[in-house]
Amino acid sequence: MRTIILKSASSYLLPVLLLFSVFILLRGHYLPGGGFVGGLVASIAFVLDSFSNGLDKTKSVLKIHPGFLMPFGLAIAFLSGISPILFSDLPLMTGIWAEDPIPVIGAIGSALFFDLGVYLVVIGASLTIIFTISESV
Amino acid sequence: MTNDIIILPLVVHLFFSILLMFLWNKINLQKIVSIVGNAVALVVAIWAFVFVYNNGTHVVESGNWPAPFGIVFVGDMLAVTLVLLTAIAGFAVSIFSAISVIKARLRFGYFSVFHFLLLGLNGAFLTGDIFNLYVWFEIIIISSFVLISIGGERNQLEGAVKYFALNFFASMIFLTALGVLYGLVGTLNMADISLKIAEVENTTLVEISAVLFLVGFGIKSAIFPLYFWLPASYHTPPSAVSAIFAGLLTKVGVYALIRVFTLIYAEDSFLTVLLLTMAIMTIFSGGVGAIIQNNIKKVFMYFIICHIGFMIGGLALFTEVAMAGVIFYLIHDIIIKTNLFLMGGLIYRIKTTTNMKKLGGLYANYPKLSLLMAIPLFSLVGIPPLSGYWPKISLILASFNAEEYWLFGALIFGSLITLIVIAKLWAEVFWKDQPKINFPKKFIYFDQLRLGQKFTFVFPVAFLTFVTLYIGFGAEHIQQLSQRIATELMNNEMYINAVLKR
Amino acid sequence: MEIILAIITGVLYASGIYMILRRSMVKLILGIILLGNGVNLLIFLLGRITKGEPPIIDSAKKVLEGVYADPIPQALILTAIVISFGLQAFAIILVKRTYKVLKTDDLDQLNTTDEDS
Numbered sequence: 001m002r003t004i005i006l007k008s009a010s011s012y013l014l015p016v017l018l019l020f021s022v023f024i025l026l027r028g029h030y031l032p033g034g035g036f037v038g039g040l041v042a043s044i045a046f047v048l049d050s051f052s053n054g055l056d057k058t059k060s061v062l063k064i065h066p067g068f069l070m071p072f073g074l075a076i077a078f079l080s081g082i083s084p085i086l087f088s089d090l091p092l093m094t095g096i097w098a099e100d101p102i103p104v105i106g107a108i109g110s111a112l113f114f115d116l117g118v119y120l121v122v123i124g125a126s127l128t129i130i131f132t133i134s135e136s137v
Numbered sequence: 138m139t140n141d142i143i144i145l146p147l148v149v150h151l152f153f154s155i156l157l158m159f160l161w162n163k164i165n166l167q168k169i170v171s172i173v174g175n176a177v178a179l180v181v182a183i184w185a186f187v188f189v190y191n192n193g194t195h196v197v198e199s200g201n202w203p204a205p206f207g208i209v210f211v212g213d214m215l216a217v218t219l220v221l222l223t224a225i226a227g228f229a230v231s232i233f234s235a236i237s238v239i240k241a242r243l244r245f246g247y248f249s250v251f252h253f254l255l256l257g258l259n260g261a262f263l264t265g266d267i268f269n270l271y272v273w274f275e276i277i278i279i280s281s282f283v284l285i286s287i288g289g290e291r292n293q294l295e296g297a298v299k300y301f302a303l304n305f306f307a308s309m310i311f312l313t314a315l316g317v318l319y320g321l322v323g324t325l326n327m328a329d330i331s332l333k334i335a336e337v338e339n340t341t342l343v344e345i346s347a348v349l350f351l352v353g354f355g356i357k358s359a360i361f362p363l364y365f366w367l368p369a370s371y372h373t374p375p376s377a378v379s380a381i382f383a384g385l386l387t388k389v390g391v392y393a394l395i396r397v398f399t400l401i402y403a404e405d406s407f408l409t410v411l412l413l414t415m416a417i418m419t420i421f422s423g424g425v426g427a428i429i430q431n432n433i434k435k436v437f438m439y440f441i442i443c444h445i446g447f448m449i450g451g452l453a454l455f456t457e458v459a460m461a462g463v464i465f466y467l468i469h470d471i472i473i474k475t476n477l478f479l480m481g482g483l484i485y486r487i488k489t490t491t492n493m494k495k496l497g498g499l500y501a502n503y504p505k506l507s508l509l510m511a512i513p514l515f516s517l518v519g520i521p522p523l524s525g526y527w528p529k530i531s532l533i534l535a536s537f538n539a540e541e542y543w544l545f546g547a548l549i550f551g552s553l554i555t556l557i558v559i560a561k562l563w564a565e566v567f568w569k570d571q572p573k574i575n576f577p578k579k580f581i582y583f584d585q586l587r588l589g590q591k592f593t594f595v596f597p598v599a600f601l602t603f604v605t606l607y608i609g610f611g612a613e614h615i616q617q618l619s620q621r622i623a624t625e626l627m628n629n630e631m632y633i634n635a636v637l638k639r
Numbered sequence: 640m641e642i643i644l645a646i647i648t649g650v651l652y653a654s655g656i657y658m659i660l661r662r663s664m665v666k667l668i669l670g671i672i673l674l675g676n677g678v679n680l681l682i683f684l685l686g687r688i689t690k691g692e693p694p695i696i697d698s699a700k701k702v703l704e705g706v707y708a709d710p711i712p713q714a715l716i717l718t719a720i721v722i723s724f725g726l727q728a729f730a731i732i733l734v735k736r737t738y739k740v741l742k743t744d745d746l747d748q749l750n751t752t753d754e755d756s
Contacts, residue, residue, distance in 0.1 A: 036721060071158035078151055084201075085141050085148075092144055094201040129728040133735070268715055275722045282729055286736070294737040295749040298664065301733060305671055305726060306659065312678045312719060319712065320685030 010052040014061075017045035025119050026105055026112075035115035039122025046123075047130055055134060066131065069124030077117025080110040142188050143195050143212030145181045146220050146259045149174065154252035164243045168235035171248040175228040178255070182217075182224035189217045194625075194635040196265070204265075204636050205329035211265035211636055214622045215464065219262040219392060222468060225604055226384045226475040227255045229597035233479050234377040236593040237486065242288045242375065250287070254280035254381065261389050265636055267318070268325045270393065271311055274357070278304045281386060284378045285370065296373030303366035307356035314349030317342060318401075328636035331400050331629060347402045351411070354397070358390025360449055361418035364442050368426065371441070372434040376482025379434065383441055384475030388467060391448050395463065398452060399626040400633075412453035417547040419446030424554035433484065433491045433566065436558060437477045440517065443551050444470055450544045451532050458538070460623035462531030465615055469516070469524045469608055476513045476601040483510075483598060484566070487583040489576055493562065498571035506595065507567050512602050514563065516609060518556045524608035527616060644684045651677030662746045664734045671730060675723040679716045686712025 021042035028034030046066075050058035059065075084090035097109035105112075141148075153174030160167050189195055194213040198204060212220075231251065238247060257276035264270050281304075286297035319325060321342055322333040337343055352363065359367040367387070371379055402408070423443025430436045444466070451463035485491050487503070500507040512523065519525030529552060536545040576582075583591065608615050625631050633639070651673050658670025689708040696703055738744060 068161075071155055071161075074151075074155045074158065078155055082148055089140065091197050091201050092141060092148070092199045094199075125725070126728075129732070132732060268718070272718060272722070275726070279725060279729065282726075282733070286733055289736055289740065291740055292751065294733070294740055295751060297733060298667075298737055298746070298749060301730060302659065302667055302671075305730070306674075309671075309674050309678050313681060315715075316678065316682035316685045316712075319682065319715070320687070323709070325711070 006052045010049050014045050014049050017048070018042055021045065021119075025115060028115055029106060029111070035118030036122055038115075039119040040126065042119070043123050043126040043130070046127055050131075050134070055131065059131075062127075066124045066127035069120045070128075073117045073120025073122075073124060075117070076120065077114050080113035080117065083110050141197055143185050143217065143220075143263060144197050144199075144210050146178055146185060146224065147210075147256055147263070149178045149181050150252045150256035150259060153177075154249050154256060157249040157252060158246065161246065164240060167243065167248045171231045171251065172228075172235060174252060175224070175231040175255075179224040179228045182221045185212060186217045186221045188212075189214060194632065196636055196638075204638065205324050205326040208269050209265040209326065209636055210263045211328075211632070212263060213632055213635070214618070214625055215392075215395070216262045218464075218468065218618065218622065219388075219471075220259050222471045223255060223258050223262070223385060225601070226381065226471060227251075229475065229479065229601050230377050230381045230384075232593060232600075233380065233482065233597040234375075236590060237482055238375050238377055239288075245283075245287050247284070247287060250280050250283045251381070254284065258385055258389055262392060265327055266325050267315060267327050267330065267397075270327075271308070271315060274308060274311065274389075274393075277386065277389065278308065281382060285374045285382075287378075288375070290373075292373045296370035299366050300370040303356055307353050310349055310356070311353035314346045314353055317346040317349065321346065326636065327396070327400055328633040331403070331633055332637075334401060343402075344407060347398075347408055348411075350397050350402075351394070351408065354390045354393045355415070356390075358387045358394060358445055358449075359442050360415050360445055361422050361442075362415075364419070364423075364445075367442060368435065368438050371438045372432065376434075376478050376485060380475045380478035380482070383437065383478045384471050387441055387445060388471055391445060391467065394449070395452055395626065399460075400629050403629055409453055409455065412449060413541060413544055416446045416450035416453055417543055419443070419449060420547045420551040421446075424551050424558075427558045428554060428561075431493045433493060433496075433562060434478070434481045436493075436562060437474070437481060440477070440555065440558075441474055443555065444474075447529075447532060447548065447551060450548065451535065454535050454539050454541060454544070455627075456535055456539060457620075457623050457627050458531055459535035460626055461616070461619040462528045462535055464619040464622045464626075465528035465531060468615060468619070469528055469605075472601055472604050472608065473513055473517055473524070476598060476605065477517070479598050479601065480510050480513065483583075483594060486594060489580050489582070490574070493565040495572060495574045496566045497569035500567040501570075509595070509599060509602055510567075511563075513598075513605055514559050516605050518559050519552055522609050522612070524605050524612070526609070527612045528619075531619075640688060641684065644680060644688075648677050648680045648684060651680065664737065664744050664746060667746065668727065668730050668734060672723075672727055675719070675727070679719055682712050682715050682719070686715075 021038045024033040024041055025035055025038035028038070046058055046062065049061065081093045084094040084096055085092060088096065095109050095111050097107055101107040153170065157167055157170055160170060189212045194211065196204070196212070197210045199208050199210060234247065234251065254277060257273050257280055260273035261270055261277060264273060282297065282301055285300055286293055318330065321337050321339065322330050324330055324333060334343060356363045356366070371382055398408070420443055423439050423446060427436050427439035427443060430439060448463045448466055448470070451459040451466065481491055484496065484499070487499070488496055490496060516523035516525045519529045529548065533545060533548050536548060583594065586594070655670045655674030655677055658666045658673060661667070661670070686709045689706055692707045694703060694707045694710050741748065
């Protein structure tokens with residue numbers, strides 16, 4: 001698998017794919033996309049990197065064990081889910097939206113943070129699964 | 138806050154699950170946090186129970202989307218009662234887990250997954266949306282897969298493969314049924330389905346979806362002839378895990394059957410004969426299975442199957458008396474089955490084995506403990522005035538009144554066989570002299586534990602026994618509660634009106 | 640279109656159940672995956688297929704009118720896909736672990752738990 005083409009391409013593809021995953025995450029308000037797909041794209045970026053540079057290199061790029069992303073993602077999603085209860089006495093998971101949209105990102109609401117949480121959980125979970133499988137070959 | 142009271146148990150368990158993930162490497166802290174979390178959940182569950190008991194069915198529309206469009210959480214009497222029982226069982230098992238599950242297992246996020254399991258159970262009880270019920274079922278089975286395979290011993294993995302295959306298959310059948318049902322009525326809200334299913338002209342497809350639901354939930358609740366995964370897997374994980382599985386996982390299948398067949402398919406009577414036959418065969422095969430087993434964990438496992446038959450039989454009769462019996466039996470059974478497996482763990486800690494042939498002399502050495510264990514065992518048999526006696530009266534009376542003599546006979550047969558097996562178990566484990574076996578040296582026996590540790594081992598059993606005693610001696614309250622739930626179930630307009638705000 | 644989908648659904652169910660009934664654990668996983676896809680197609684099919692009519696409310700109107708594609712089955716399928724993704728990943732790891740410990744792929748060899756102990 002470690003051809004020179006894949007190797008040189010992957011060093012460009014990793015940041016591009018990560019950026020693309022963030023784009024998909026933010027696009028998910030009204031158009032196809034969202035946290036789950038974005039998370040999968042991001043984890044594919046790392047998997048591709050591990051194909052060309054080896055698992056250890058990818059792990060050193062990641063710095064932390066991907067499993068640690070899961071509690072953070074869950075916590076963000078959880079907080080965005082209960083924020084209506086805490087702040088405005090609305091039922092669980094009601095969407096709260098800021099009045100004015102922010103440039104580039106678009107409208108900010110609790111749904112965005114929920115998606116961000118999903119994004120992190122998906123990256124964490126899928127990378128943990130893939131690393132576990134490929135490590136124990 | 139009172140507006141969201143009934144979903145607070147979910148929030149509490151999710152919060153503690155996430156918190157425990159952050160404490161991944163601090164196992165001792167995890168134990169304390171988990172016990173505190175379950176104590177909080179117990180308080181919240183009591184609060185929710187009292188609230189619904191006083192104010193009637195409470196509905197929360199998640200996301201503020203009105204009912205048939207959004208996902209609703211419905212806290213009717215049945216749901217909050219089961220949430221309360223889940224909290225009681227979860228509290229006892231978390232204490233037992235903290236002391237009995239070894240560190241090698243706890244390292245892989247045992248407590249976090251345990252809270253996820255309880256979250257899934259609470260969600261399944263509370264949701265009013267049938268697809269959401271599927272999602273909660275998946276959360277339950279994913280957590281249970283992790284719990285059953287955590288540790289990775291040979292036996293456990295064997296059990297886990299069987300458990301996984303059959304439960305996944307059951308979920309797929311459930312999803313198929315759901316697809317068929319959605320195609321017929323075009324809605325997922327259970328109350329709305331209940332209204333719309335009467336207008337469906339293609340009754341054959343309605344019946345097919347009912348049978349698919351019966352098979353899907355039947356595998357999960359281990360009724361004849363779909364129970365074979367249960368004896369192959371439930372005894373393999375540690376006792377604490379077996380206890381929560383035994384107490385709650387099969388009961389969530391029973392709950393789903395009760396909910397679906399009282400709310401959605403209440404008008405249909407074509408399944409009655411099928412349900413009755415299945416119930417009778419479940420009682421019979423579970424009872425016969427229990428007689429021939431020598432391992433006390435396996436005996437208890439077959440009791441789970443046998444006593445599921447009692448509840449399914451009551452559901453098949455579909456009268457108010459029978460339904461009250463079913464609910465009472467469900468309440469009694471959750472507590473008692475959890476307790477039985479905790480006792481199995483306690484006996485294992487004392488004697489390093491759960492095989493009846495190698496056990497003995499427990500009464501001579503531990504008279505107080507034996508008396509404590511006698512109470513749940515006798516309640517299981519249904520010796521008056523302990524808790525198993527009261528629901529059996531209702532069930533037997535209802536089957537006699539409905540002139541279903543086969544079920545009547547099966548109920549008596551099931552009770553009798555329970556008595557025989559418990560008598561045998563009592564004689565073998567508690568009264569018989571200890572046979573000569575080689576006790577392994579490298580094992581921390583119950584006697585070698587410090588007093589505090591001993592107390593932590595016995596406390597969950599004592600706590601659940603106390604609850605059992607309350608169910609037995611305070612049967613008046615439980616009977617009133619069961620009757621109220623039965624009335625709500627038999628007149629499903631109350632549920633529908635509460636959900637759809639008509 | 641519907642008839643083709645119906646046939647495919649049937650084939651997926653049949654082959655999935657056939658694979659589950661085989662003795663190999665790898666085939667068990669393959670069967671589970673096929674069955675999962677069959678269920679998803681079934682839900683898609685039963686949600687009534689409507690082509691080219693997205694469920695989007697015209698800016699001049701208040702409610703949807705006429706025939707439109709039902710978005711709920713797609714949401715259901717998406718959820719089901721995500722769930723089966725997790726379950727299948729777990730299944731693969733479980734089977735790998737089991738193979739490592741038991742040194743066999745044959746489900747008939749998984750019978751030590753039935754023995755009296």
